[in-house]
Amino acid sequence: MIQHVNVKVFAESPEGVDRSAALEVFQRWIRESVCEELLIDVVDYGHVPAGPGTVLVGHEANYSLDNGGNRLGLLYNRKAPLEASAEQNLAQALRAALGACRRLEQEPEFEGRLRFGPAHEIEITINDRALAPNTDDTFVSLRPAIESALAVVYGAAEFALERRGDARERLRIGVHAGK
């Protein structure tokens, strides 16, 4: 069973984004309980190059304005297991990530500069090496569930999957949407 799905949605034109604004925004998200998860605290790793950025720590999941790989994006990290199929778990993480993106785009502190765009690039990581070893076999076996979950996001638009990273990393799959 696939659990602990991570979804990163990359930001468009991240150069003009005031990343420090995420501190205020995420604190407000806690205050207003805007997510379905229990939100606990905000941690700032802005000082770490290519790091986790600003992390909104939750009980069931974390949200972060992540700068891993020196690429700004919204990262949803599902921590609590769900009693559902692989496809449903993937769909849940995608929904949560994209919902957070839409909300971030509206936050006034970002002054309209944080955009995720309609043809976004997504990266899916399975954050558990025991459940999903980073192998071709795992990728092949997961592919139908990923495609099925992504079909809900992209509708009729085409998309391509690409396995990323070296063998020491977690299973990481890039998703590029077609025009």
Added chain:
Amino acid sequence: MKASNGLWRERLVGAMPPELAQEIDVFENELALRKRGKLDEALIAETRLRRGVYGQRYDNGQRHDGRATRKLAYPEDKPTKGPQTLWDAPGMQRIKIPFGGLTARQLETLAEIAEEYSDGIAHVTTRQDIQLHFVHIEDTPSIMRRLAAVGITTREACGNTVRNVTACPVAGVCRTQIFDVTPYAKALAYFLLGHPDAQAFGRKFKISFSGCCEEACGLAHMHDFGAIAVERDLDGKRKRGFELWVGGGLGAVPQPARLFTEFLPEEELLPVAQAMARVFARLGEKKNRNTARLKFLVSKLGIDEFRRLVAEERASLPFDKRWTEYLEHVERAGEPRLKPPSLLQIEGAASGEFTRWAATNVYPQRQRSYSTVTVTLPLGDITADQLRALAAIARRFIADTIRTTVEQNMVLRWVSDGDLPEVHAALQAAGLATPGAGTILDVAACPGTDTCKLGIASSRGLAAELRTRLATRAFQLDEAVQNLRIKISGCFNSCGQHHVADLGFYGVSRKKGDYAVPHFQVVLGGQWRGNAASYGLAVGAVPSKRVPEVVDRITGRYVGERARGESFQAFIARIGKAECRRTLEDLMEVPPHDADPSFYRDWGDPREFTIGDLGAGECAGVVVPAVEFQLAACEREVFEAQLKLEKAGIEAAAGQAYESMLHGAAALLRHRDVPFGGSPDEIVRTFRTELVETRLFWDPFRGGALSNYFFKAHEHARSVHNEEAAHQLIEEAQLFIEACHACYASMATVGVG
């Protein structure tokens, strides 16, 4: 929390050293017992602390959101994992790294667990440990198993134990060392790990090793047990030993260590440490944790009496071959090196970036044409990707000679000089080539209000701000200022080691009208070198937001007014505390809230400041008498016997149940200080005469029936059991252990034992 915890349990069988595997199984069973309500709250707290599983801010289920304190609505069907500590609240996992030594494989494992169980960051502490934050307690056994599979333990990383044994990160390659202290640090760390004589302290016990007395090295003077390498000529032979300092410590009441002996021969290192542990366990304060560190015992007794007691204890110790057997393997030739020595080529060193980095981050080793490279980690933080990159760099250029440092960095030892430009380029690609190691830019900070329950102000927020500001003008700073050190603690407990910094700061709170204002107490002129030779002067508290101005003003005065060759410490001592305070007086003012609300928020935290999130400290947990630990272990053994009856077979279950009774009886005898031999026959005999015949172990309704269960189990220990008999034995063992608890409680009530 992780769905894969069961998989790791199965997958790593046989991959871990057996003693670590067993230790982790024990802990996992203790967690299971707590979830069933069968292990006391204080016991589970101290039990997890002894495995490095620490509490974290807001784990009492409350958090101030900037306007009001609100409840964090965790699921309510769980037990606590300590007093006022909710089961599901994230916590911290501290990982002991003795003398900071790491391998490439270990870095990769740390990367894996940081991203799978934590927030993707591994944090290097001021004691060469690694910490992971926001970890769920139910994942900790998996973390421990994965670490154990690469030779790392978290055992005794927290709690009232011997903490991580630290050592100079350049030991063995240092130009000023007397000899390499690494094998001694390693031997003592593993000798005392889990040692029975080091389990009943009232507080933690910190050990460090230094290769020389002039440099900062192991910071011997701020340790409970600080050993500095020395050599002497004895009987015409050069003999290794240690200048031993004891009873030092920072904390709220800093105290420099006292000289225990000018020369402790190397073969006496382990037995004297063991004897000292016994004295500390026997005579150290247990009830008031504020006066329970060794420094208070040494002060109370006086160093001469303390020395006499340790010598007396040493003389009574039964011989242990481990005291000296490691000396045969002390590798005097040093560590493995991957590359042959080579010279740095001028063309490779031409770039300005390389030159700036090399000036602060490359240390030429005592071995010609080799260098140690410091990897500067901002605030001690390194990402999982960076850990993997560093592992790859280490494999390419060195032979597993990586260490963490107490300045929250890592070092790569044995880099062949000709490789330095390539190492720099590889580090640069990984975002790990920041220059400024060991300079004013290299600010050290404890976790503070980011994650610590005791944090008052944001030490990391301030450290990040100072780093950013200083970095913009790093190379315009006067050289005398560049070489100063800044260290920041979130409260007076000194985890950031502010007392031994040139410019130290610790978090405090001040009231202004109806508001709380984050402040930092300014501590000036502490001495890092000379093994933390002296502590700084507290000159007053300034609002957090004005600390950058404090740094500018004090360093400005130093540059402008210092005498030729005058050190910062000498300058501060010369102008005095009153003048230092006068210099900062206007910066101590706080504008009204309406005029500048930014003063009422801390660095990196937009919430209105409050101290309402402070929690109870877990630094040492609570003091749990050894007998309670031992009886809790017996309960766990009975529980394991039940599991074995289902899975491993009847005889294994019966054997385990019998063992639990033996251990319960032995625990009570130990508690009464009754000498007894280690064999089962001797335990039974002594138990009968000392506890049953004296009617100390006596049930008011059932008389001696419960002890008879034990005697019967002993009598039939070698018999073959059927399932029914094994089941009955387990039931009787459970009753016997409960009777042991009752006996202990009764002894405590009547003052016996």
